[in-house]
Amino acid sequence: RRAVNTSSTIRRSTQIVKTGGILNSSITSTMDSQKFSSTSKDGITPPKNFHHFLNEKSLKRQPSLIRELTKLFASAEPGTIFMAGGLPNPDLFPYTSFSLQIDEKTSINLSSQELRLALQYQPTMGHPELHEELTKLVQRCFPPPHWDNTGLIVTVGSQNALHGMLEIILEVGDPVVIPNPCYSSTLSIMDPYSPTYLAVPEDSDGMQPDALRSALQNWYGNNSPSQSDGNEKVKPGFKRPKILYVNPTGANPSGIVIPTERKKEIYRIAQEYNLLILEDDPYYFLHFLQEDPTTFLSMDVDGRVIRFDSFSKVLSSGIRVGFATGPKNLIRSLEMYLQASILHAASLSQVVVNGTLRNWGNDGFRQHMETVKAFYRKRRDLMLEAAEKHLTGLAEWSTPNAGMFLWLKIRGVDDTFDMVMERGIQRKIMALPGREFMADKSKPCPYIRVSYSVIPEDQIEQGISRLAELIRDEQKL
Numbered sequence: 001r002r003a004v005n006t007s008s009t010i011r012r013s014t015q016i017v018k019t020g021g022i023l024n025s026s027i028t029s030t031m032d033s034q035k036f037s038s039t040s041k042d043g044i045t046p047p048k049n050f051h052h053f054l055n056e057k058s059l060k061r062q063p064s065l066i067r068e069l070t071k072l073f074a075s076a077e078p079g080t081i082f083m084a085g086g087l088p089n090p091d092l093f094p095y096t097s098f099s100l101q102i103d104e105k106t107s108i109n110l111s112s113q114e115l116r117l118a119l120q121y122q123p124t125m126g127h128p129e130l131h132e133e134l135t136k137l138v139q140r141c142f143p144p145p146h147w148d149n150t151g152l153i154v155t156v157g158s159q160n161a162l163h164g165m166l167e168i169i170l171e172v173g174d175p176v177v178i179p180n181p182c183y184s185s186t187l188s189i190m191d192p193y194s195p196t197y198l199a200v201p202e203d204s205d206g207m208q209p210d211a212l213r214s215a216l217q218n219w220y221g222n223n224s225p226s227q228s229d230g231n232e233k234v235k236p237g238f239k240r241p242k243i244l245y246v247n248p249t250g251a252n253p254s255g256i257v258i259p260t261e262r263k264k265e266i267y268r269i270a271q272e273y274n275l276l277i278l279e280d281d282p283y284y285f286l287h288f289l290q291e292d293p294t295t296f297l298s299m300d301v302d303g304r305v306i307r308f309d310s311f312s313k314v315l316s317s318g319i320r321v322g323f324a325t326g327p328k329n330l331i332r333s334l335e336m337y338l339q340a341s342i343l344h345a346a347s348l349s350q351v352v353v354n355g356t357l358r359n360w361g362n363d364g365f366r367q368h369m370e371t372v373k374a375f376y377r378k379r380r381d382l383m384l385e386a387a388e389k390h391l392t393g394l395a396e397w398s399t400p401n402a403g404m405f406l407w408l409k410i411r412g413v414d415d416t417f418d419m420v421m422e423r424g425i426q427r428k429i430m431a432l433p434g435r436e437f438m439a440d441k442s443k444p445c446p447y448i449r450v451s452y453s454v455i456p457e458d459q460i461e462q463g464i465s466r467l468a469e470l471i472r473d474e475q476k477l
Ligand code: PMP
Pocket: 156, 157, 158, 159, 160, 183, 247, 252, 280, 281, 282, 309, 310, 311, 312, 317, 321, 322
């Protein structure tokens, strides 16, 4: 077993145990002990604490002692005798070897001893080697300004992280800022909380800052927050928006990539209204631009961005590995939530992702990404060509610069739901009605989302031409 950052991890963990971080702390004391340094180098004061952002349930949650000791053991001194956890004895796992070919030259081969460890429980933060590898990836690709205050946790895809983060923040009836349209599974997480959606329209550069500002101004009315810390005084019963959810690269469903300047404007508004930015970015590596997009995380001087990454679109979706990066305190709260819910992401999956990244190195990863991007770019271009040919005059769209989706506004059709779900299926095409991505699903929606990711190249034109026939018929109704 490779110990990662052994001495400092043990020192830190031991301290947590000694100071009661595990044994008798509430989340409050754990968080207080991890406060951001009061002022950053550039003179900007990060939020003092996150209590204000967490819901009551989450504030009550205690760390799991077993999970904390499992974490401690993963980096313990050689010779430490572990009698703390209920680990099943891996000698009884019936698997003896594991081998996975990546390409002609590369494979992951685990000896029986390595496999036993790979099949054992892992710390909730993630398999230590993968955790280390992901930390390097973040530092290489989108380093946050305050690395010392940044935490990272491995999750079951990014959905798990997003779900966990929302679960620890949201209270019933909270106002939340989302783009309109919005990733449907984010709405699925939020909907049961009966939130008030401050749904901000997108233009071709994503969420519009003016509309964002006026949505917030309208909400606050004369309850303007003081901007000094996270505990603004507002009228009793007034609920302040705490989060701004954004899906900045190849947005699902609109395909938009938010340019850097727009991101900066959105960030400034988040500072003004003390919002946490939930940066859900699973298509980050799947863009068709010359340069990698800037991320909210890398501009986060305040410690208000939690970023969600995923290997679903770049390695495998079924492997279910993603990770969240953000302010240590919040990652700690997410860790406690995951300690209680999933314990940790599947060990074998983590070992496979780690083995792949380590075998490839940065160059191999980049090379693979170029292959993936070229593949999707070609599909996108074929779909745009087919749309140009068959949908001109029937629909409007803009060119997606990342991701897997074309977002079509259908002309002369108020709402696409029945058209897609009934008559489309009869005509043997399947797409997603736009209503699925709307905060208010009771309103008619003239959009549909079509995906170019798995459709065979030779079916793209046929699919789009069937869609054109469907629209023509619908317009006659
Ligand atoms: N966010 C967005 C915007 C997505 O499109 C998806 C996948 N559909 C996810 C999150 C979840 O991805 P994962 O497989 O990493 O859980």
